[in-house]
Amino acid sequence: MGYRSAKLIKHNLTVLSAWIFALLFFFPIFWMVLTSFKTELQAISVPPLFIFEPTLENFTLVQERSDYMSYALNSIITSFGATILALIIAIPSAYSMAFFPGRFTKDILLWMLSTKMLPAVGVLMPIYIMADAAGLLDSRTVLVIIFAFMNLPIIMWLLFSYFKEIPKEILEAGRMDGCNTWDELKHIVLPLSWGGITSAGLLSIVLAWNEAFWSINLTAADAGTLTALVASYSSPEGLFWAKLSAVSTLACAPIIVFGWFTQKQLVQGLTFGAVK
Amino acid sequence: MKKITGLIGASAIALSVAGVANAGELTIATVNNGHMIEMQKLTGHFEKANPDIKVKWVTLEEGTLRQRVTTDIATKGGQFDVMTIGMYEAPIWGKKGWLHELNFGNDYDVNDILPAMRGGLSADGKLYAAPFYGESSMIMYRKDLTDKAGMSMPDNPTWGHVADVAKAIHNPDNGVYGICLRGKPGWGDNAAFITTMANSFGARWFDENWKPQLTSPEWNHAVSFYVDLLTKYGPPGSTGNSFNEILALFNEGKCGMWIDATIAASFVSDPKQSKVANDVAYAQAPVAVTKRGANWLWAWALAVPQGTKQSEDALKFVEWATSKEYIELVGKTNGWGSVPTGTRASTYANPKFQAAANFADAEMKAIESADPSNSTQEPTPYTGVQFAAIPEFQAIGIAAGQQFTAALAGDKSVTKALYDAQVAADREMRKAGYY
Numbered sequence: 060m061g062y063r064s065a066k067l068i069k070h071n072l073t074v075l076s077a078w079i080f081a082l083l084f085f086f087p088i089f090w091m092v093l094t095s096f097k098t099e100l101q102a103i104s105v106p107p108l109f110i111f112e113p114t115l116e117n118f119t120l121v122q123e124r125s126d127y128m129s130y131a132l133n134s135i136i137t138s139f140g141a142t143i144l145a146l147i148i149a150i151p152s153a154y155s156m157a158f159f160p161g162r163f164t165k166d167i168l169l170w171m172l173s174t175k176m177l178p179a180v181g182v183l184m185p186i187y188i189m190a191d192a193a194g195l196l197d198s199r200t201v202l203v204i205i206f207a208f209m210n211l212p213i214i215m216w217l218l219f220s221y222f223k224e225i226p227k228e229i230l231e232a233g234r235m236d237g238c239n240t241w242d243e244l245k246h247i248v249l250p251l252s253w254g255g256i257t258s259a260g261l262l263s264i265v266l267a268w269n270e271a272f273w274s275i276n277l278t279a280a281d282a283g284t285l286t287a288l289v290a291s292y293s294s295p296e297g298l299f300w301a302k303l304s305a306v307s308t309l310a311c312a313p314i315i316v317f318g319w320f321t322q323k324q325l326v327q328g329l330t331f332g333a334v335k
Numbered sequence: 336m337k338k339i340t341g342l343i344g345a346s347a348i349a350l351s352v353a354g355v356a357n358a359g360e361l362t363i364a365t366v367n368n369g370h371m372i373e374m375q376k377l378t379g380h381f382e383k384a385n386p387d388i389k390v391k392w393v394t395l396e397e398g399t400l401r402q403r404v405t406t407d408i409a410t411k412g413g414q415f416d417v418m419t420i421g422m423y424e425a426p427i428w429g430k431k432g433w434l435h436e437l438n439f440g441n442d443y444d445v446n447d448i449l450p451a452m453r454g455g456l457s458a459d460g461k462l463y464a465a466p467f468y469g470e471s472s473m474i475m476y477r478k479d480l481t482d483k484a485g486m487s488m489p490d491n492p493t494w495g496h497v498a499d500v501a502k503a504i505h506n507p508d509n510g511v512y513g514i515c516l517r518g519k520p521g522w523g524d525n526a527a528f529i530t531t532m533a534n535s536f537g538a539r540w541f542d543e544n545w546k547p548q549l550t551s552p553e554w555n556h557a558v559s560f561y562v563d564l565l566t567k568y569g570p571p572g573s574t575g576n577s578f579n580e581i582l583a584l585f586n587e588g589k590c591g592m593w594i595d596a597t598i599a600a601s602f603v604s605d606p607k608q609s610k611v612a613n614d615v616a617y618a619q620a621p622v623a624v625t626k627r628g629a630n631w632l633w634a635w636a637l638a639v640p641q642g643t644k645q646s647e648d649a650l651k652f653v654e655w656a657t658s659k660e661y662i663e664l665v666g667k668t669n670g671w672g673s674v675p676t677g678t679r680a681s682t683y684a685n686p687k688f689q690a691a692a693n694f695a696d697a698e699m700k701a702i703e704s705a706d707p708s709n710s711t712q713e714p715t716p717y718t719g720v721q722f723a724a725i726p727e728f729q730a731i732g733i734a735a736g737q738q739f740t741a742a743l744a745g746d747k748s749v750t751k752a753l754y755d756a757q758v759a760a761d762r763e764m765r766k767a768g769y770y
C-alpha cells in the first residue's frame with residue numbers, strides 16, 4: 060500500500076467518523092421533530108415508525124393550551140438581559156485581571172469557576188427566600204440576575220483568555236499617547252476583542268436559554284421561560300410524548316436558528332486557545 | 336461608546352420588565368393530567384360568573400410540582416393561591432397549619448363526596464383539600480386472551496389465580512406478556528403498588544410502636560411473589576416501567592393483564608389511544624390473605640395554602656372546580672366519558688355517566704372498598720393504603736422502592752433487599768425521633 064492510498068484511507072476514515080458522531084448527536088433532535096408530527100399512538104408504537112401520515116394536531120393543541128409567545132418573550136428577555144448584565148460586569152473585571160494581575164488573581168479566577176461545581180439545588184432555599192423578601196419571585200428580573208451570575212464565571216474566563224492575547228505593548232503605546240484606563244478599554248481593548256466578546260455573549264445566551272432549574276423553581280404564572288413550558292407537558296398519568304415533542308420543537312427552534320446563524324462566532328469562542 | 340450605552344440601556348430595560356401578580360388574579364399550580372387540562376379550558380365559565388377574578392395556571396410535572404409547592408408553602412412564598420396536592424400531603428400539611436380549612440356552603444353538598452376521599456384529605460376531622468378526581472387500583476385485562484385460554488377473572492381473585500392466568504396468556508413469541516406491573520423505583524411508583532400487594536399478604540410498614548416491619552415473613556412472601564411473577568411473565572425491562580410506560584405497552588397490545596390506577600381504564604378503553612380498546616375488561620384487585628389494603632386510594636385535590644393573600648377568591652375557585660355543577664358542565668361540554676371521577680357519589684348514580692363509561696362500576700367498587708384508616712391486617716399507627724401519611728414516608732418509600740427494583744433486577748436477593756430497606760427505614764424513623 061502506497062503512502063498516498065494510506066493517506067486517502069485515513070482521510071476517509073476521519074470523514075466517516077465525523078459523520079457518525081454528527082448523526083449520533085443529531086438523531087435525538089431528528090427524532091423529537093419526527094415525533095412531534097405523530098399521533099400519541101404512533102409515538103409509542105413498537106417498532107418505532109419512520110413512515111407515517113404526519114399531523115399538525117400536536118402543534119395546534121400546544122397553541123390552544125399555552126401562550127407560546129409569552130414564554131418565548133420571557134426566554135428572549137431573560138437570556139439577552141442576563142448576557143448584557145454579565146458582560147457589563149465581566150468586561151471591566153477581565154480587563155483588570157488580564158492587564159493588572161494581582162497576587163490573588165489566579166485564585167479569584169479559580170474560585171469563580173468553583174462556584175459552578177456547587178449543585179444549584181443546594182442554594183435553592185436561600186435564593187428562594189431572598190427573592191421572596193425582595194418581591195422578585197415570578198419576575199423576569201430575578202431570572203436575569205440569576206442567569207447573569209450563573210454564566211459570569213464562564214464569560215469571565217473566556218474574556219480573560221481573549222484579553223491576555225492582546226499585546227501589552229499596544230496598551231503601553233496608547234498610554235504614551237495619553238490614554239487613561241477608560242480610553243484604553245474603549246479604544247484599544249474592546250475593538251481588538253470584539254469577536255471574543257461576541258462569542259462569549261452568544262454562549263451565555265445559549266446557556267441562559269436552555270436553563271431549566273431556576274426557571275421552573277422561581278417562576279409561576281408570569282415569568283416562566285420556554286424550558287418551564289416544556290416541563291409542563293410531562294404527565295404522571297397519560298400519554299404525552301407527541302405533545303411534548305411538539306412543544307420541545309417549538310422551544311428549540313429559535314435557539315437552533317440563532318445558533319445556525321452565529322455558528323462561526325460560537326465555534327471561534329469555544330475553540331479559542333484550544334491549540335495553544 | 337454608543338455600543339456601551341446601548342448595552343446599559345438594554346440591560347436596564349430587561350431588568351425593569353418584571354411580572355407582578357395583581358389583586359383579583361388567582362395563580363393555580365397543577366399537574367399535567369387530562370382532567371386538569373380540561374379544567375383549564377373551562378375556567379372561562381368561572382371567570383364569567385366571577386368577573387373580578389382572573390385565573391392563571393402553572394402546570395408542572397408531578398415531581399417538580401411537589402418540590403415547587405413544598406418550597407413555596409414551607410417558606411410561605413405565597414406564589415400560589417390554589418395548589419393541586421395529593422392524598423399524602425393533604426393531612427400532613429393540614430396538621431402543620433400550612434393549609435386553610437375548607438368550609439363550603441350547603442349547596443356544595445360535602446356529604447356527596449365519597450367518604451374514603453373525605454377521610455383521606457382530612458386531619459383531625461377538618462377537610463383541608465377538596466378532591467378533584469380520585470382513583471383506586473384494579474385489574475385491567477384482555478378478555479379476548481383469557482377467553483381464548485379458557486380462563487376467567489373474578490373480582491378479588493387470589494394472587495395464585497392471577498399467576499395462573501398470567502401463565503396461560505403469556506405469549507412472548509407474539510409480543511404478549513402475561514402481566515405488566517410497576518417496577519420503576521419510587522414511593523409513588525413501585526412502592527405504591529407493592530404496598531397494596533404486601534397489605535393483602537398481611538404485611539404492614541410499621542407496628543404500633545412505629546418500628547419498621549420490612550423484614551417480616553409477610554413482606555418477604557409478598558415481594559418474592561412479585562419478583563417471581565414479573566420475572567416469569569412480565570415484559571423485559573420491567574425495572575424501568577411505571578404507569579406511563581405500561582400504559583403505552585398495554586395500548587399497544589403487549590400486556591395481557593395490568594394492575595394499576597383505575598384512571599387507566601379511561602385511556603385503555605379509548606379507541607383513539609388504544610389498539611385493544613374493545614377487548615379490555617376489569618376486575619377488583621387480587622388478594623392473598625386479606626382484602627384490606629389490597630387496592631390503593633389516591634386523589635388529586637385542590638387546597639388553599641396559608642400563604643395566599645386571596646384566600647376568599649381561592650376558596651370560591653376550589654368550590655367551583657370540585658362541585659357537582661362542574662362535573663355536570665364537563666359532561667355537557669366534553670361528554671360524560673370525560674368527567675373527573677372518583678370524588679362524588681352523584682357522579683356514579685348518574686345514568687348518563689353509567690352509559691358512557693363501561694368501567695364506572697368497577698372503579699366505584701374499588702374506591703368504595705379502599706379504607707385508608709384500616710388498610711392492614713395487623714393494627715398500625717398510621718393512615719394511608721399505599722403509603723403511611725407521615726412526613727418521613729417519602730424518604731422511606733424511595734429507599735424501599737430502590738431495594739424492590741434491585742431485587743427485581745436480580746442484583747440482590749429479596750431477603751437482602753428487604754433487610755437493606757429495613758435498615759434505611761429504621762435510620763429515618765430514629766432520626767425523626769419516633770423511638
